[in-house]
Amino acid sequence: ELAQRLQGRALGGWGLLQLAAGTGLAAYAVWAAVLMPGFRRVPLHLQVPYVPSNAQQVANAMALLEGRSGKMVDLGSGDGRLVIEAYKRGLRPAVGYELNPWLLRLSKYRAWKAGCDGKVSFLKQDLWKVNLSDCYNVTMFLAPSVKSPLAAKLLAELPDEARVVAGRFPFPSWTPSSTIGKGLDQAWAYDMKEVRQAAQRSAEGSPV
Template identity: 70%
Template sequence: MLNTCQVPYVPSSAKQVENVMSLLKGRSGKMVDLGSGDGRIVLEAYKQGFRPAVGYELNPWLLKLSNYRAWRAGCYGKVFYQRQDLWKVNLSDCNNISIFLAPSVLPLLETKLLAELPDEARVVAGRFPFPTWMPTTSVGGGINRSWAYDIKTVRQKGQNKPEGCLE
C-alpha cells in the first residue's frame, strides 16, 4: 500500500503528548496510537487510565525502544506495542485513536477510519490535520497543535464524500 518511508519518525514533544491527552480527557476504554514511534503516547494513555493502551508501529527498533520505555516506567506487560501495518489493523473496536502521521497518508486514512470506527470514536491528530474533516475542537499552536475529530459528527456532516455526490 504505502511505503513506510513516507512516515518519518519524529518524536512527540511533552507538550504534544499533553495536548493529545487533553483532547481525550473524560474518555475511557481502548486507546490506540497508529504509528506509535517510541511509545510515549501509549504510555501516557495507560497512566491516564486507558485500557488497553496499544501502539502499532512497523519499525522494529522503535518497538524495542517502546518496550524499554514501558519497562523503565514500570508498565511493561501492561501496555502493548505491536509490529503491524496500520492499514491492516482492524479498528472497529477502537474509541480513542491518536495519530501523528505525514500529510501524504491522511487522505487514505480518513477513508479507513470512516469505514471501520464506531460512531463513538474520537480521533486525535497531531502536527497535521485531516485534509477534509472539520475538527470538533483543537488545542495548542504551531507544531504542538492537535485536532480532535468525533466520528459521528464527521459522518453527520457528510465529510470525505467525493464532490458531486448527494445522499
C-alpha cells in the same frame, strides 16, 4: 575523534566537502540501520518517517482525550510515549502499532522504565492492515500525505463513538470537534459521528 582530528587544522574547500560527505553518510547509516527497517514492505506514498513527539504535543493530545474511556490505539507509535501516557490516564487497553523493530524495542524499554511493563501493548503490525472497529480513542502524529487515504479507512472502520486525535497536521477534509495548541504543537479532535454526519450532508448536497 573527528573533533580531535580537526583541531588546529584549517579546512579548505575539499576538506569541507569531505566533512559534509562524512557526516551525511553517518546520518544515512543511522537511518538505514535504525529507522528504515519495517518501511520496506510499505508502499512509498504511505510511509511515514519517525519524528518523536515532544512533551507539549503529548500533553495536547491527552487533553483532547480527557474524561474518555475504552480502547486507545496510537497509529505509528514510534517510541511509545503516547501509549504509555494514555495508559497512565486511564485509557485501557492502550496499544501501539509500529513496524520498526528498533522502535518497538525502545517502546518496550520505556514501558518497563515507566512501570507499565505487561500493561501496554506494542505490536509489529502495519497500521493500514489493522482492524480498528473496536477502537474508541485513536491518536496519530502522521504526515499530511497519508491523511486522505487514512480518513477513508477510519470512516469505514471506527464506531460512531470513537474520537480521533491528530497531532501536527489536521485532516484536510474533516471539521474538528475541538482543537488545542499552536503551530506544530497543535492537535485536532474529531468525533466520528459528527464526521460521518458531515460526510453524509456533503454527499447529499445539503447545506452544512
